[in-house]
Amino acid sequence: MGATIDLWKITKTVLFYALVVFIVVVSVFPFYYAILTSFKSGTDIFRITYWPVSFSFENYQAVFSQGSFPRNLLNSIFVASVTVILALFLAVTAAFALSRVRFRGRGFLLMVILAVSMFPQIAVLAGLFELVRAVRIGDWQMYNTPWALIFSYTIFTLPFTVWVLTTFMRDLPVEIEEAAIVDGASPWIIITRVFMPLMWPALVTTGLLAFIGAWNEFLFALTFTSSNDTRTVPVAIALLSGGSQYEIPWGIIMAASVIVTVPLVILVLIFQRKIVSGLTAGGVKG
Amino acid sequence: MASIELRNIRKAFGAVEVIKGVDLEVRKGEFMVFVGPSGCGKSTLLRLISGLEDITSGEMLFDGKVVNALAPSKRGIAMVFQSYALYPHMTVYENMAFGLTLEKGHSKDEIQKRVEKAADMLQIRQYLDRLPKQLSGGQRQRVAIGRAITRDPKVFLFDEPLSNLDAALRVATRIEIAKLHESMDNVTMVYVTHDQVEAMTLADRICVLRDGLVEQVGTPMELYEHPNSVFVAGFIGSPKMNFISGEKAKAFNADTVGIRGEHINIVPGNGTWTGTVIHTENLGADSYVYLEMGTEEPVVVRLDGANNYKSGDTVHIAPMPDKVHRFDAAGKPIR
DSSP: OHHHHHHHHHHHHHHHHHHHHHHHHHHHHHHHHHHHHHTOOGGGGGSOOSSOOOOOOHHHHHHHHSTTHHHHHHHHHHHHHHHHHHHHHHHHHHHHHHHHSOOTTHHHHHHHHHHHTTSOHHHHHHHHHHHHHHOEETTEESTTSHHHHHHHHHHHHHHHHHHHHHHHHHTSOHHHHHHHHHTTOOHHHIIIIIIHHHTHHHHHHHHHHHHHHHHHOOHHHHHHOOSTTTOOHHHHHHTOOOSSTTOOOHHHHHHHHHHHHHHHHHHHHHHHTTOOSOTTBTTBOO | OOOEEEEEEEEEETTEEEEEEEEEEEOTTOEEEEEOSTTSSHHHHHHHHHTSSOOSEEEEEETTEEOTTOOGGGTTEEEEOTTOOOOTTSOHHHHHHHHHHHSTTOOHHHHHHHHHHHHHHTTOGGGTTSOGGGSOHHHHHHHHHHHHHHTOOSEEEEESTTTTSOHHHHHHHHHHHHHHHHHTTTSEEEEEESOHHHHHHHOSEEEEEETTEEEEEEOHHHHHHSOSSHHHHHHSSSSOOEEEETHHHHTTTSSEEEEOGGGEEEESSSOSEEEEEEEEEEOSSEEEEEEESSSSSOEEEEEESOOOOOTTOEEEEEEOGGGOEEEOTTSOBOO
8 A cells, every 4th residue: 555655656757847847948948049049050050959069149249330239229228217116106095095094985996997907009099099190299209219119118007006006005014104104104104114115025016017118018119110220129129120120130139138137036035035024023913 | 391171072983983073182291091992982082182193073171272273293192002012113202202302302312311211210220221022921012111201291091001011010010000100290191992991990080981071070989988880889899889770679768779898797697688609719718609699699798818618608787877879770889
């Protein structure tokens, strides 16, 4: 009896780890292959290998020397950062109102916010395009500037961000807020000096997701910008062209893709340590 | 120092009226305790005084000035919450100084002096650099009290501050609060509790609330000796007052007769009533004998020292004649 049970146990463990390996390989392989390809040069690219055989920075040099890629990278950083800051600012203040201020139609408003996030991008693309084209202040027009992207990304990030932060803020003890009111804190002080420090985990999570969303976005970036200098990286990569129209520069595309991914990996590594739970411990009896 | 006056205060949450017209005066420097069963509106009343809830109708006056629309921070109050409500991300020092840093016109030195003075009063000076999560429940509540002291309030509000502490700590902290009241004799204190022992031991005057109305206001002894209703008589005092109704009460010319356990003597024979012992509790200094004698709840007799009665014993008892409370059918005392 004991032997059969052990056998079953071993089989289960083996199956479990086989599944784990399978999942890891499937999810990591595309990126691994991109890195692999980005270090290959010349015709090596078209030879299928699963382990590094040659090593050259040729593609990376090409990316940075070619056209406006560095500029596109800066555009991406700018657009994603401003989107995160703007979205978090609006979401935190909105979440305070939605979770802590009693007013008529609050539940309805929350549902509308959730409903908005269900629209596919393509459904609102035409409308948004008209909106972006319509915004001009004097000689300045929003179309074909990073602000067009920031504007549209914020619209798409906000529902999720507001929803998550509202849920999180609702769980913060009411007494802490009331103690702050008695101490003479205004709503702004309560948000910035009492709630925000307690909301780090939620802020980091939603901020990171907003950043990733803005960083990787393609459709709006393609539609709302029209010149090389204003494009963000995903569009720039897609529009990379080789020496002739029959040549697709895979090596350079892969190098660019790796470069674009690295900041995200670094960001996640930095902030994952900030995502600690139990930050409210000790404030109220619990 | 501030006197608080409530004039026909009402508070409704939607269609539900919680406070149904309360008139009350809290005198300057007084320790007033609101007591009552859960849901009687005592916490709501405190929150109306603090300004955390808006008054539906009626007038609230501090020192003769209407404060209905005044923000909590402008009323000169400080509040201690049941759950401590400390700011988890701030050290004890920052917790205590937070209110002062928000007010304009306090120098850093002054704030530090005031925080340290309050910390010394409560013996929490060695914890000033710690975070709330590094403190025990009793220490946290002391910090919460310290935070209130630092603000130098005219009115000190306590919302069941001891309910989250264990029994021993509760007594210790109760004594701290009593001492605090003595040392801050120009501060008016309002304290909410459902525990009548806290009310009796701390209060200058007690306000018994029931269903959003004031049932009786008076000193602890007034309430103990001259309860204004069956409700107050039953709520104040431990063990609970015995109530005897029906034929036995008719003999006293009353609808209900109330007699406290400590005001009943067990006599050898010829007592006013007889009963059967169903249970005894020996607490050392005193002991309780529970008697079955046809009343709704068993009659409790409190005796000094231990006793040797056993279940099934038949005893004769006699109430002390001048300690008998007589109530009419409406629950009001007959005097």
